[in-house]
Amino acid sequence: MGEVVNVLVAVAVIVLVVRWASSGSKESGGTASPSAVLGFRPKNVTPEMVETVHSMFPDIPSDNIRYDLLRTGNVQQTSNKILERGFLPAPPPAYYTVYPRTAEPAAPAQPPAAGAANANSSKAKKTDNLISRYHLEGKTSITSVSTTPEEVGGKAVWEDTAEKREASLRERKARMVLAARERLLAQQAKEAGSSSS
Known part of the structure; x- marks a missing residue:
């Protein structure tokens, strides 16, 4: 019986100490x-x-x-x-x-400017397409559809100078953009033909 009383007193003391420490x-x-x-x-x-x-x-x-x-x-x-x-x-x-x-002095000024720049760039991206970006307006009338992606991009040949490599890359990009445009126009024509019948 004496041990039970000791345990109860110990638990009561611990509870009081914890409450006192947390309230303090x-x-x-x-x-x-x-x-x-x-x-x-x-x-x-x-x-x-x-x-x-x-x-x-x-x-x-x-x-x-x-x-x-x-x-x-x-x-x-x-x-x-x-x-x-x-x-x-x-x-x-x-x-x-x-x-x-906390109000950061530089942070509030930057997001609106960045947001405006993003809005302007997104407008530019919407109006700008790959044909105008790569200056291929004159080449759009040329139709030479290749059947495989390797033929479209052409085989990459390692050129002697960086300028030649850059020109080769530009030409390959132009061919791929034109081929993609031709595929898109063919797909749109096919869809228009199937929807009209």
């Missing part, structure tokens, strides 16, 4: 600790670590990078995650209570 940390700071809010013990992350990853992957938001670095503590692991997945998950809302968003 909340009262001293006024807020919960980052590990309690985030659900894991955050690693030490420097702004240089975030900037390193952000410079490699500028399309990933800094908060997503910082949150993953808080979990891993390793730039290489975070970079590998981005390479494997193509993205980093957004931090939970609790993250912003511990690490509030």
Whole structure:
């Protein structure tokens, strides 16, 4: 009977100590600790670590990078995650209570300019086609459909100079673009013929 009383007293003392220790940390700071809010013990992350990853992957938001670095503590692991997945998950809302968003002076100015540049380049890409990009407008009337891809691209011959190699590559690209255009026009004509009958 005496052992049971000792065990109960020991459990009660442990519970009181744990409650006192956890309430003391909340009262001293006024807020919960980052590990309690985030659900894991955050690693030490420097702004240089975030900037390193952000410079490699500028399309990933800094908060997503910082949150993953808080979990891993390793730039290489975070970079590998981005390479494997193509993205980093957004931090939970609790993250912003511990690490509030900070307005970066250079970052807000860059995305709109980059967005405008992307919009302009996407418009240019939509209006620009391969025929005009490779200046093949005069060659579109020439029809010489080859049957195999090897015949279309031609056999690559190693030229003596870099200029000759570049000209050979340009000519092979032009032949492949024209052959692809001819195949597309033939396919469209076939589809138009089958839909009209």
